[in-house]
Amino acid sequence: MKPQTSPEPPAISAVADVKVDHAELDASIASFVERSTAYYARAFHRIHDTTRGIPLTFNWAAALLGPIWAAGRGVWGFFWGFLILEIIAWVQIGRGTWGELGADNLAQAARQEARAGDFLERAEAARLAGEDPTRFETLAGNLLRAAERSRETAAAAAADAMSILVTGLVLLLVLKVAQGVWANIAYEKQYTRWRIDPDSVFSGVRPRNVVLGIVLALAVAPLTIYRFTVEDVSPLLTAFPADPDHYTLSARWLESQIDAAARGGAGAFDSIVLAVRGVLDTISLALMGTPWPVVMTVICVVAWRSAGPRVAIFTAAALAYIAFLGYWEIAMETVALVGAAVVICVIAGIPFGIWFGKSQRAYRFAEPVLDLMQTLPAFVYLIPIIAFFGTGNPPGILATIIFGMPPVIRLTALGIRGVPESIKEAASAFGASRWQILKDVELPLALPSIMTGVNQTILMCLSMVVIISLIGGGGLGQVILEALQFAAKGPGLLGGFAILFVAMVIDRIVQGAFRRADQK
Structure with missing residues (x-):
C-alpha cells in the first residue's frame, strides 16, 4: 500500500491568474x-x-x-x-x-567695402601728392577680397x-x-x-x-x-530696460542703513569682538605658548587614543611636514582660528538644533535664515562683517561662524526629530522628566547625527581659512593669499597641502573618537 501524500497547493505563476474587476477599473x-x-x-x-x-x-x-x-x-x-x-x-x-x-555676413561685407573705399581715396590722395600709394592700395585690395569671402559665406548660408x-x-x-x-x-x-x-x-x-x-x-x-x-531684434528683448538710478539709490540707501546700524550698535559689536578675541587668545596661548614638542606629543596621543595607531602615525607625519617647512606657528594659528569658530558654533548650534528639533514652528521660522547662511556666497559675509566688526582675526572668526554653524544646527534638529516617539513615551511612563528624557534618551540616540553635524562644521570652518585672510586674518590662509598675489606656485601648493593635512588630522580624530564612542 502506497503512503498517501497531501496534494501540493496550487501556485500562482502568472500575472494572468490575478482577477481584475474591469467594471470597477x-x-x-x-x-x-x-x-x-x-x-x-x-x-x-x-x-x-x-x-x-x-x-x-x-x-x-x-x-x-x-x-x-x-x-x-x-x-x-x-x-x-x-x-x-x-x-x-x-x-x-x-x-x-x-x-x-547670412545677414551678419552681408553687413560685415558692407563694412569691409566701405573701409576699402576709404583706403582707395587715401591712395588717390597720395598719388596726387606725389607719394607712393602702394600701401593703401594693398590694404584696400585685402579688404575687398575679405568682403567677397563674406558675401560668399552669406550666399552659402542663404542657400x-x-x-x-x-x-x-x-x-x-x-x-x-x-x-x-x-x-x-x-x-x-x-x-x-x-x-x-x-x-x-x-x-x-x-x-x-x-x-x-x-x-x-x-x-x-x-x-x-x-x-x-x-x-x-528689438533691444527690449536683449537687455532689460533697467534704470541705473534704481541701482544707485538702492546702494546708497543700503550703505546708509549699514553705517547707521554700525554707529548705533558700536558698543554691542565691540563686546562681541572682545568675547571672540578672548576665546581665540585662550586657544592660541595653549597651542602657541606651549613648547612645540609638548603640543605635538599631546596631539599624537589624542589621535592614538581617539582613532587608533594608524591615525596617530598619519598625524605625526602631517605635523612633521608642517614643522619642517616652517609652518608650525601659522598652522597653530590656523588651528586656533578654526578651533575658536568650531567651539562657538557647537556651543550655540547644538542648543538651537535641540530647540528646532522639538518645535516645528521654530524650525519653519529659522529654516529660511539657515538657507540664507548656507547659500549666500562666503565673500558676501565679509562686507557687513567689516562694516560692523572691522578687520582682523575676530571678524574673520565671526564670518566663519555664520558660514559653519548651519550644518550642526540642521543635523542636531534632524537627530532629535528622528528619535522614536515610542521610546520617549516609555521613558515618560517610567517617570523620567523632560530633562532626563533629553539627557538620557534623545541626545544619546541623536548622537550620530549630531557628531556628523560637528564634523561638517569643522570642515566648513576650515574652508573659510583662505577667505578670512582677505580681511586681515592670519594663519595658513595668509600664505595662500600671498602666493596668489605674486603667482608663486610652489609656496601656494605647499601652503595648500598644509591646510589639507590640518583638515585631515582634525577630521580623522573627530571621526575616530565618534566611532569608538559608538562601539562602546
Whole structure:
C-alpha cells in the first residue's frame, strides 16, 4: 500500500491568474478622466496589458493640440517638455522661411567695402601728392577680397534655408507623432498616482488650465521664435530696460542703513569682538605658548587614543611636514582660528538644533535664515562683517561662524526629530522628566547625527581659512593669499597641502573618537 501524500497547493505563476474587476477599473478611469471615458479606458487597458515595449496607443488630441492638451489634463511635465521641443522646431521653420540667413555676413561685407573705399581715396590722395600709394592700395585690395569671402559665406548660408526649413518641418512632424504616442502613457502614469493620492494629483479637464496653457505658450513661444529668427531684434528683448538710478539709490540707501546700524550698535559689536578675541587668545596661548614638542606629543596621543595607531602615525607625519617647512606657528594659528569658530558654533548650534528639533514652528521660522547662511556666497559675509566688526582675526572668526554653524544646527534638529516617539513615551511612563528624557534618551540616540553635524562644521570652518585672510586674518590662509598675489606656485601648493593635512588630522580624530564612542 502506497503512503498517501497531501496534494501540493496550487501556485500562482502568472500575472494572468490575478482577477481584475474591469467594471470597477473602468469606473475609476471614468472618474479620473471625466471626458472621453471610453477612449481612455481602452487606452489604459492596452497599456496595462502590454508587458514589453511601448504600448501601441495614439492620442490624436494630444498630437494636434500638443502642449495645450497636456495643460488641460494637468500633465505639466509633458506640457513644458514638448513646448520647448516644438519651439525649437518652429525656430528652424522660421529661420528657413523668413530668417535673414547670412545677414551678419552681408553687413560685415558692407563694412569691409566701405573701409576699402576709404583706403582707395587715401591712395588717390597720395598719388596726387606725389607719394607712393602702394600701401593703401594693398590694404584696400585685402579688404575687398575679405568682403567677397563674406558675401560668399552669406550666399552659402542663404542657400541652406530650404534644408533648414525641411529639417524644422520633419522635426515638428516627429514631435507630433511622439506626443500622440506618449500622451496616453504619461496620462496613465498620472492616473496611477491619482489612485494612490487623489487629493494631491490633478484629474479631469479644467478650462482654466487650458486658458493658462495658452497664455503660457503665447508668452514663451512667439518671443523666443522672434528672437532666434530675426536679425534686427528689438533691444527690449536683449537687455532689460533697467534704470541705473534704481541701482544707485538702492546702494546708497543700503550703505546708509549699514553705517547707521554700525554707529548705533558700536558698543554691542565691540563686546562681541572682545568675547571672540578672548576665546581665540585662550586657544592660541595653549597651542602657541606651549613648547612645540609638548603640543605635538599631546596631539599624537589624542589621535592614538581617539582613532587608533594608524591615525596617530598619519598625524605625526602631517605635523612633521608642517614643522619642517616652517609652518608650525601659522598652522597653530590656523588651528586656533578654526578651533575658536568650531567651539562657538557647537556651543550655540547644538542648543538651537535641540530647540528646532522639538518645535516645528521654530524650525519653519529659522529654516529660511539657515538657507540664507548656507547659500549666500562666503565673500558676501565679509562686507557687513567689516562694516560692523572691522578687520582682523575676530571678524574673520565671526564670518566663519555664520558660514559653519548651519550644518550642526540642521543635523542636531534632524537627530532629535528622528528619535522614536515610542521610546520617549516609555521613558515618560517610567517617570523620567523632560530633562532626563533629553539627557538620557534623545541626545544619546541623536548622537550620530549630531557628531556628523560637528564634523561638517569643522570642515566648513576650515574652508573659510583662505577667505578670512582677505580681511586681515592670519594663519595658513595668509600664505595662500600671498602666493596668489605674486603667482608663486610652489609656496601656494605647499601652503595648500598644509591646510589639507590640518583638515585631515582634525577630521580623522573627530571621526575616530565618534566611532569608538559608538562601539562602546
